[in-house]
Amino acid sequence: MKKLIWGVFSIFIILLLASCGSSTTGGVPQLQEDKTITTKLEIKEDGNASFTIKNETEKEKNLTYPSGQEIEYQLIDNENNIVYTYSADKMFTLALQEKVLKPNEEIVIPLDLQTELANVPVGSYTLIAWSTSNELKEQKEQVAYTWAGNEELESGISSExxxxxxxxxxxxxxxxxxxxxxxxxxxxxxxxxxxxxxxxxxxxxxxxxxxxxxxxxxxxxxxxxxxxxxxxxxxxxxxxxxxxxxxxxxxxxxxxxxxxxxxxxxxxxxxxxxxxxxxxxxxx
Structure with missing residues (x-):
């Protein structure tokens, strides 16, 4: 009899602990959302793009950059060749930098593709972009990108x-x-x-x-x-x-x-x- 009572009591405890471990709405278990720092790459109508970093948490988050460069992006052709790298022809300060993202704060970094890709042949590519911060450098975003070229601004130059x-x-x-x-x-x-x-x-x-x-x-x-x-x-x-x-x-x-x-x-x-x-x- 004692064994039966202890068995029923044990089952009751297990069910009680299980009910405390998850919230329910209408009897359906609800998993807690895993909020973190998100990144997003978007192409604009004018052919440029933007890279957004957002702190989805309720706490401040630190981003540490090993240099003055905050963003990196590449253009990949259909044969998986890298045809353009943003940092290839640029110099950045080597000082360590740190940014603090407040809860729900976002940083929007413009990508001036119409200027940067001036020497890239017209065609269909994959655009890959990522933050250079130590915390997000492996969090890469990519989108299909059609580079239509740009019309160069006419100058008053008629000769060399x-x-x-x-x-x-x-x-x-x-x-x-x-x-x-x-x-x-x-x-x-x-x-x-x-x-x-x-x-x-x-x-x-x-x-x-x-x-x-x-x-x-x-x-x-x-x-x-x-x-x-x-x-x-x-x-x-x-x-x-x-x-x-x-x-x-x-x-x-x-x-x-x-x-x-x-x-x-x-x-x-x-x-x-x-x-x-x-x-x-x-x-x-």
């Missing part, structure tokens, strides 16, 4: 000889001079590399507002722009060199490592430079 600007010997004004370029190449970079006498690098650039706005994203070499005279020469050299060769451009804007506004010697660049002004003294 173009006019750009440089500061005069006394740093009082900018003056024009001629250079030889490759019209079939990246004209924006060729101009920048020619006119930049300071140790300032062009990370990337993009055209916006139907090609009427040129955004130049430069590196930390901007810290080398010193004094009001140097600042004026720097701005005038860049602005007039691009306005003269890209007649559709009405505004030029500066970024530093993807951030704005940009602080120069005595100026915070928070607005675009416009075509209707001269940005250093005229020699005339």
């Amino acid at each position: 000889t173009i006019t750009v600007y440089q500061g005069d010997a006394n740093a009082e004004y900018v003056e024009p001079y001629e250079i030889i370029i490759d019209p079939s190449g990246d004209v924006v970079r060729q101009i920048f590399e020619e006119i930049m006498v300071l140790d300032v690098g062009l990370i990337d650039y993009r055209f916006e507002n139907n090609n009427t706005k040129l955004v130049l994203n430069m590196d930390s070499g901007l810290n080398n722009v010193q004094g009001s005279a140097g600042e004026n020469m720097f701005i005038g050299t860049i602005v007039h060199s691009y306005f003269d060769n890209f007649p559709e451009v009405e505004e030029i804007y500066f970024e530093k490592e993807g951030e704005s506004p940009v602080t120069l010697a005595h100026l915070v660049v928070s607005e675009p430079f416009t075509r209707d002004r001269f940005y250093s003294n005229s020699p005339n």
Whole structure:
């Protein structure tokens, strides 16, 4: 009799513990959702893309980056060959970085494919992207991507000889001079590399507002722009060199490592430079 009582009692305990281990709704067991950090890769209508990182938890999450690079992506052809890698032609700071994601916070990183893939043949590919953080670097996203190419912005270049600007010997004004370029190449970079006498690098650039706005994203070499005279020469050299060769451009804007506004010697660049002004003294 005692064995029977203990047997019934044991079964009751087991059933009680099982009922405490899961919640029920209408008698159906409900599993708890495994929330974590999610990533998502999306293609936009304009041919560019975005990579989203979201903290789906109710706690803060840390993301640690071994360098200044936050995103990596590749384009893979139908034969599984890598035809493009975002970081292949870029340099990033080597300093360790850390970001804190608050509960339900998300980071959206734009992928400027229309600019980055300029030299990639038109075709159907697989786009693979991932965060370079130590916590998410194995969490890769991929989508089918059709690269239709892009129409290059027409410039005023009719030959290999173009006019750009440089500061005069006394740093009082900018003056024009001629250079030889490759019209079939990246004209924006060729101009920048020619006119930049300071140790300032062009990370990337993009055209916006139907090609009427040129955004130049430069590196930390901007810290080398010193004094009001140097600042004026720097701005005038860049602005007039691009306005003269890209007649559709009405505004030029500066970024530093993807951030704005940009602080120069005595100026915070928070607005675009416009075509209707001269940005250093005229020699005339």
